[in-house]
Amino acid sequence: MLEWGEFGFRCGALGLGESLSDLPMFLNQLHGTYHSPRYLESDPLEFVHRYSDPWDQEAVGLIAALLAYGRVAQIRRSVSDALSRMETAAGTPSAFVRGLPARHAEAGWRTTFEGWTHRFNRGGDLEVLLLLLADSWREHGSLGARFTRDLAPTATDFGPALDSLIGEWRGKSKALRPHQPTGSFDYFLTAPSGGSCCKRWCMFLRWMGRKDEIDPGLWTENGVLQKTFSPGRFLSPKQLVIPIDTHTGRLSSYLGLTARRTLDWKAAREVTEALRTCNPSDPVMYDFSLARLGILEVCTRTYRAEICGDCPLLPACRFARNGALS
Numbered sequence: 001m002l003e004w005g006e007f008g009f010r011c012g013a014l015g016l017g018e019s020l021s022d023l024p025m026f027l028n029q030l031h032g033t034y035h036s037p038r039y040l041e042s043d044p045l046e047f048v049h050r051y052s053d054p055w056d057q058e059a060v061g062l063i064a065a066l067l068a069y070g071r072v073a074q075i076r077r078s079v080s081d082a083l084s085r086m087e088t089a090a091g092t093p094s095a096f097v098r099g100l101p102a103r104h105a106e107a108g109w110r111t112t113f114e115g116w117t118h119r120f121n122r123g124g125d126l127e128v129l130l131l132l133l134a135d136s137w138r139e140h141g142s143l144g145a146r147f148t149r150d151l152a153p154t155a156t157d158f159g160p161a162l163d164s165l166i167g168e169w170r171g172k173s174k175a176l177r178p179h180q181p182t183g184s185f186d187y188f189l190t191a192p193s194g195g196s197c198c199k200r201w202c203m204f205l206r207w208m209g210r211k212d213e214i215d216p217g218l219w220t221e222n223g224v225l226q227k228t229f230s231p232g233r234f235l236s237p238k239q240l241v242i243p244i245d246t247h248t249g250r251l252s253s254y255l256g257l258t259a260r261r262t263l264d265w266k267a268a269r270e271v272t273e274a275l276r277t278c279n280p281s282d283p284v285m286y287d288f289s290l291a292r293l294g295i296l297e298v299c300t301r302t303y304r305a306e307i308c309g310d311c312p313l314l315p316a317c318r319f320a321r322n323g324a325l326s
């Protein structure tokens, strides 16, 4: 887990709520600028937008989100390579996933992902992940139907439902592991109960649980995959938790949204609760725009008057305030 100290700035002395009353206005201005499809190419969500079939989108979303660690260029290469292999083998990502269990059981089966790597992960890891996805489709109709089965409509957030899915997948993956060349598969299966901020799962679930011009919202109340769910089940934007990473963590620190020094599940929930005071029905609405400030290197770890002076967050930013005074 990352420590705030890595950002060269700590917010331990900051009082939560000090500037939260005006924060919605500042965040809405930021949202108006950066929550736009023109910035999608700076995000792995871009891959999901290339497809229109909802099962393609669910499969591609899972792959793109869980591989979203490391450098952006490397992520793009790894996701593109994986999708290209799947399309060459079966036409579409969803056709590949549907046919995978039968092909996997054939004698002499050679993985489509032989030689594929992404930092800690190897092709066998990806194959096991897609076998688990195929299992969800076969048993439940979609991964969303499997996930929302354990998501109580009254749950404040999806933490318990994610724990349930990860627990099930850890168990099922053991039977598939003889085909796995490395021990890196578990890197896909982070769980809130283990303390991880689960950034990549939170990101995937934001894509599935919000619907606008950025997030596809396949699992929302009127989402296209919701017809595969049990009656009354869906993922509400209210139940999402912010995908906290070095960018959103640093900016949350600047805005005093959390005093925690570690980027863990508690920090993700604390930031989400602070954002809930700004937008009770959709607290992670600001995630994409906040992350753009870091990803696009608008907000660096240095106070720059010419940049900060134009930033909508300036009135609430303790880091800029400190920088301007020093």
Ligand code: SF4
Pocket: 251, 254, 293, 298, 299, 300, 302, 303, 304, 307, 308, 309, 311, 312, 313, 314, 317, 319, 320
């Ligand atoms: S005011 Fe400056 S330091 Fe603060 S969030 Fe904006 S760009 Fe970053």
